[in-house]
Amino acid sequence: MNLYLGITVAGLLIKLWVSRGIFVRFPTWHQGIKTELLIFIAVFLIYSVVQILLFGPEPWAEAIGLERITVIRFYYFWDVVGLVAGGYLLLSLFNQDFHKRWWIIVPLVSLIGVGGYFVVMTDTMVAGIRPGPRGIITLSAPSDFAFLGQGLVYLFTLGIVFGLFRTYQLAKSNDAQIRNLYALVAAAVYDVSCLVGLHYSLPFLMASRGIIFYVVVLVIIQRNRFLDIRPVGAVTAEAKTMREFSRVFRQYAAEEVGHRESMRRLERSMVAYKLGKITQFKDGAGSSLPQVAESMDVKLSSLYDILKRLDLDKPPKQQDD
Numbered sequence: 001m002n003l004y005l006g007i008t009v010a011g012l013l014i015k016l017w018v019s020r021g022i023f024v025r026f027p028t029w030h031q032g033i034k035t036e037l038l039i040f041i042a043v044f045l046i047y048s049v050v051q052i053l054l055f056g057p058e059p060w061a062e063a064i065g066l067e068r069i070t071v072i073r074f075y076y077f078w079d080v081v082g083l084v085a086g087g088y089l090l091l092s093l094f095n096q097d098f099h100k101r102w103w104i105i106v107p108l109v110s111l112i113g114v115g116g117y118f119v120v121m122t123d124t125m126v127a128g129i130r131p132g133p134r135g136i137i138t139l140s141a142p143s144d145f146a147f148l149g150q151g152l153v154y155l156f157t158l159g160i161v162f163g164l165f166r167t168y169q170l171a172k173s174n175d176a177q178i179r180n181l182y183a184l185v186a187a188a189v190y191d192v193s194c195l196v197g198l199h200y201s202l203p204f205l206m207a208s209r210g211i212i213f214y215v216v217v218l219v220i221i222q223r224n225r226f227l228d229i230r231p232v233g234a235v236t237a238e239a240k241t242m243r244e245f246s247r248v249f250r251q252y253a254a255e256e257v258g259h260r261e262s263m264r265r266l267e268r269s270m271v272a273y274k275l276g277k278i279t280q281f282k283d284g285a286g287s288s289l290p291q292v293a294e295s296m297d298v299k300l301s302s303l304y305d306i307l308k309r310l311d312l313d314k315p316p317k318q319q320d321d
Contacts, residue, residue: 002055003207004055004138004203004204004206004207005052005055005056005207007204007207007208008048008051008052008054008055008056008207009052011048011051011207011208011210011211012045012048012049012051012052014211014215015044015045015048015211015214015215016045018214018215018218018219019041019045019218021218021222022037022041022218022221022222032092033089033092033093036085036088036089036092036093037089037221039085039088039089040085040086040088040089040217041218043078043081043082043085044082044085044086044210044214046078047078047079047081047082047210048210050071050074050075050078051075051206051207051209053066053071054071054072054075054138054206055138055203055206055207058137068129068137069126069128069129069140070120072126072129072138072139072140073119073120073121073125073126073140074120075206076119076125076126076140076149077115077116077119077120079153079194079197079209080112080115080149080152080153080156080194081112081116082210083153083156083157083160083190083191083194084108084112084156086160086187086190086213086217087099087156087159087160087163087187089217090160090163090164090183090187090217091160091163091164091167093183093217093220093221094164094167094171094176094180094183095167096163096166096167098163099163111152115149115152119149123143124143124145125142125143125145125146125148125149126140126141126142126143126146127140127141127142127143128140128141129141132201132203138201138203138206139201139203140201146198149198150198150199153194153195153198154195157191157194157195160187160191161184161187161188161191164180164183164184164187165184167180168180168181168184171281178230179220182216182220183216183217183220186212186213186216186217187213189212189213190209190210190212190213193205193209194209197209237273237276237277238273241269241270241272241273244265244269245266245269248262248265248266248269249262264310267306267310268310268311268312271296271306271307271310271312272312274292274295274296275288275292275312275315278291278292278295279292279315282318285317285318286317286318287314287315287317288315288318289303289304289314289315292315
């Protein structure tokens with residue numbers, strides 16, 4: 001097994017392992033993006049199969065009636081499909097809806113369909129093949145009209161990155177911003193890899209493309225704490241609160257404070273954290289306390305009692321701009 005085939009097989013296994021959480025327990029809080037999510041999973045799993053056929057022995061593709069040049073052409077076409085599917089899922093995940101309007105979907109699907117025909121079935125975009133490194137025939141020679149496909153990829157990329165940047169700006173919570181930032185970085189890395197692939201046929205990028213992006217997106221959707229680096233940051237509110245927890249525990253273990261006082265300090269730190277975070281992302285005028293109570297899963301009247309008992313001030317009401 002050559003190196004690139006090994007990467008593609010490992011990529012498929014990683015994708016299947018990360019996907020298991022989606023199929024075993026589909027998160028109810030993301031039912032609104034179920035269609036985009038299932039399309040995304042199907043597209044990227046098929047993408048891995050295409051990569052395996054691309055770098056595997058020629059008889060593998062011939063066994064299902066595909067010539068090597070057809071596999072190469074399909075690979076480039078599916079590259080674009082994966083880019084669009086990933087962008088649609090991320091924009092939907094972060095509550096954008098402009099991309100769901102018919103006057104965007106219809107031209108986009110038509111463009112992909114027509115472009116797919118010319119890429120896969122004709123020499124318009126991909127003219128032929130040439131030997132790759134170590135005797136692996138994987139690289140294609142572009143045609144005189146390849147710039148048309150390249151231009152579309154640039155257009156799709158700019159639209160997706162701009163949309164994700166806007167969702168980052170409009171995030172209503174620190175958690176949403178953190179997840180959005182990871183998605184933006186993962187999408188940027190994937191997009192850069194696609195853009196580089198428009199001009200250079202680099203087997204390593206062709207074999208590994210989309211693996212990290214797929215993993216990061218599905219981990220974000222499943223709200224895995226693995227991606228949350230805030231508690232180990234230097235200046236984040238989460239890190240500050242964790243340090244306070246550690247300090248209180250050390251004092252408790254050293255019997256410098258009693259149980260009741262330790263619990264009071266821990267609770268005070270947690271409530272203060274919620275007050276600061278929710279108020280920071282409060283949208284519009286008025287008090288942030290209703291949102292704080294909802295985030296803490298307590299009644300508003302109970303929150304007032306908690307603030308009074310812990311000697312915490314209410315956050316100031318925000319005014320209209």
